[in-house]
Amino acid sequence: MSATPISRRVDRIKPSPSTTAAQRVRELKAEGHQILDLTVGEPDFDTPEHIKRAAIEAIHRGETKYTPVNGTPELREAISAKLAQRHGAHYSHAQIAVGGGAKQVIFLALMATVDTGDEVIIPAPYWVSYPDMVLANDGTPVVVDCGEDDGFKLTAPQLEAAITPRTRWVVLNAPSNPTGAAYNAAELRALADVLLAHPHVRVLTDEIYDEIWYGTGRAPTLVGVEPGLRDRVLVTNGVSKTYAMTGWRIGYGAGAADLIAAINKLQSQISSCPSSVSQAAAVAALTGEQDFIAGMVATYRGRRDELVRALEGVPGISCTTPQGGFYLFANCTGLLGRRTPQGAELGTDEELARYLLETQQVAVIHGAAYGSPGYFRISFATSNAVLAEAAARIARACAELS
Numbered sequence: 001m002s003a004t005p006i007s008r009r010v011d012r013i014k015p016s017p018s019t020t021a022a023q024r025v026r027e028l029k030a031e032g033h034q035i036l037d038l039t040v041g042e043p044d045f046d047t048p049e050h051i052k053r054a055a056i057e058a059i060h061r062g063e064t065k066y067t068p069v070n071g072t073p074e075l076r077e078a079i080s081a082k083l084a085q086r087h088g089a090h091y092s093h094a095q096i097a098v099g100g101g102a103k104q105v106i107f108l109a110l111m112a113t114v115d116t117g118d119e120v121i122i123p124a125p126y127w128v129s130y131p132d133m134v135l136a137n138d139g140t141p142v143v144v145d146c147g148e149d150d151g152f153k154l155t156a157p158q159l160e161a162a163i164t165p166r167t168r169w170v171v172l173n174a175p176s177n178p179t180g181a182a183y184n185a186a187e188l189r190a191l192a193d194v195l196l197a198h199p200h201v202r203v204l205t206d207e208i209y210d211e212i213w214y215g216t217g218r219a220p221t222l223v224g225v226e227p228g229l230r231d232r233v234l235v236t237n238g239v240s241k242t243y244a245m246t247g248w249r250i251g252y253g254a255g256a257a258d259l260i261a262a263i264n265k266l267q268s269q270i271s272s273c274p275s276s277v278s279q280a281a282a283v284a285a286l287t288g289e290q291d292f293i294a295g296m297v298a299t300y301r302g303r304r305d306e307l308v309r310a311l312e313g314v315p316g317i318s319c320t321t322p323q324g325g326f327y328l329f330a331n332c333t334g335l336l337g338r339r340t341p342q343g344a345e346l347g348t349d350e351e352l353a354r355y356l357l358e359t360q361q362v363a364v365i366h367g368a369a370y371g372s373p374g375y376f377r378i379s380f381a382t383s384n385a386v387l388a389e390a391a392a393r394i395a396r397a398c399a400e401l402s
């Protein structure tokens with residue numbers, strides 16, 4: 001036992017299952033196994049050249065020192081312009097926080113607002129980090145099961161039923177990781193009506209996949225649908241997914257100035273500021289040419305369609321087509337309870353994921369990690385060849401079940 005015990009806060013949480021899965025795949029590959037990795041949570045595209053160039057130029061200009069805690073004015077200006085275009089709302093520099101990824105901003109927002117026993121409503125399937133972030137900040141995650149019949153989306157009656165006097169936040173992630181689901185304007189209107197009746201509840205909208213969108217036009221936003229909620233909404237986003245910049249670690253939050261000031265206060269004690277060089281790259285990403293995004297989305301769309309087609313042909317698996325993002329959340333309830341050729345019963349999605357990994361070297365993440373057993377998540381941020389081979393192997397593995 002170590003001299004200083006590890007805090008209860010840390011004991012309460014688990015490492016991110018997607019990070020753990022990615023680590024397991026790396027280990028298996030290092031041992032020489034040929035793994036088809038469908039766990040990746042990041043674009044397989046390279047960061048565009050003009051963004052890399054901006055970072056190199058920033059280094060040469062000597063922009064290698066601390067920046068303001070809440071990011072450079074240039075970056076806040078670029079974020080403000082993006083938010084105006086997306087939400088039809090003006091956010092001043094005092095209403096924008098910049099952090100080491102959207103993940104850090106979300107964590108700091110919870111740290112800034114959640115006290116022991118405060119509740120945070122999290123619709124499931126959820127991004128794996130939300131419940132653990134709430135627990136790490138002494139809060140209580142209130143998970144609401146959002147079934148496939150409702151498109152994996154939180155309904156207004158569900159929201160109404162989950163709100164208590166202790167509710168601090170409801171988290172809305174659209175397009176969603178892991179389902180790709182997104183709310184339409186009528187659904188947002190219904191949620192907004194519930195929220196207007198409960199002024200103590202804030203909303204965290206995680207919009208990290210907003211540009212990876214397969215619908216026509218743009219997906220509506222809560223602030224766009226109900227500007228009256230603006231001061232209670234923290235919009236979070238970043239450059240990781242849209243610009244293939246996961247390693248640069250730049251994300252942001254926009255909302256009420258007092259909340260942003262609290263986030264910045266924490267940031268000043270935690271990391272002082274995000275990386276200066278990455279901030280310069282993020283300015284180039286947000287203000288530079290955006291045309292390549294359409295090409296990237298078209299590539300993802302082609303992969304999505306192929307994947308859905310291939311898996312729909314596998315007895316026991318069914319899919320709701322994702323509207324955005326680069327994940328497919330496949331329903332595998334039709335396979336549970338069946339037996340492997342070795343005689344083992346596949347009782348859970350986790351056992352199914354292990355079976356696929358061990359017998360076919362296909363790595364997926366089981367649905368229970370996202371709060372929704374009976375599913376598994378496939379990332380299609382990988383080549384068509386890998387996806388086609390993986391789908392063929394999944395079909396083979398399923399055909400061998402009795």
Ligand SMILES: Cc1ncc(COP(=O)(O)O)c(C=O)c1O
Pocket residue numbers: 041100101102103104127173176177206208237238239240246249250251
């Ligand atoms: C839903 C969701 N939110 C936030 C993040 C974190 O993004 P960032 O790289 O900006 O921290 C991810 C990354 O996987 C995500 O899937």
